[in-house]
Amino acid sequence: MKDLTWLVSKIDKDGSELYLRAPNGTICDRKEALMIIDGLKRFYNQGEKLDEEIENFNLKNKLREYLSVMEHIKVEFKDNQYHIAVPSFLFVKFNLDKRHWSFKCGFCGRKVSSKTDEGYYKTYNVKIGRNFTWKHQETDHTEDRACSKGCARGIWLDDAKQWVKENRLNKLIHFV
Numbered sequence: 458m459k460d461l462t463w464l465v466s467k468i469d470k471d472g473s474e475l476y477l478r479a480p481n482g483t484i485c486d487r488k489e490a491l492m493i494i495d496g497l498k499r500f501y502n503q504g505e506k507l508d509e510e511i512e513n514f515n516l517k518n519k520l521r522e523y524l525s526v527m528e529h530i531k532v533e534f535k536d537n538q539y540h541i542a543v544p545s546f547l548f549v550k551f552n553l554d555k556r557h558w559s560f561k562c563g564f565c566g567r568k569v570s571s572k573t574d575e576g577y578y579k580t581y582n583v584k585i586g587r588n589f590t591w592k593h594q595e596t597d598h599t600e601d602r603a604c605s606k607g608c609a610r611g612i613w614l615d616d617a618k619q620w621v622k623e624n625r626l627n628k629l630i631h632f633v
């Protein structure tokens with residue numbers, strides 16, 4: 458019964474006719490197939506509560522895959538939730554040898570200038586992702602610069618919560 462795949466033998470007005478086949482090409486015999494169908498019926502006939510269970514399971518599965526690529530983010534699993542620690546952000550000092558420049562903090566909008574400030578925080582190096590992205594423009598990092606640690610955290614959390622929402626992971630993720 459291992460690694461059986463289903464294949465379509467014909468499709469007509471009544472729907473599809475399927476059969477089961479093993480990886481080596483052997484077609485699953487009638488008795489075994491009917492036993493599998495009975496088993497499937499038992500499992501899938503559990504009613505609507507099963508939909509939620511399957512959805513939760515699949516979300517967890519997806520999340521495990523995601524989290525396995527996040528070396529820069531500290532994750533702890535407890536009370537059935539992933540507790541993700543907001544990372545620390547890199548402080549970038551203005552290079553005073555270069556010409557002056559400024560930008561507006563991506564969170565509070567305060568103007569940060571090389572004339573008056575020592576530097577700024579950047580958040581784009583600690584976004585979750587690789588296999589999956591959480592959105593920010595690759596070419597324009599302006600929105601990922603912050604005037605303070607607090608604002609960097611704000612930008613990061615806004616993005617993180619958006620990502621959680623898009624992936625319907627609300628029940629499973631908690632930011633600390």
Ligand SMILES: [Zn+2]
Pocket residue numbers: 562563564565566567603604605608
């Ligand atoms: Zn700010």
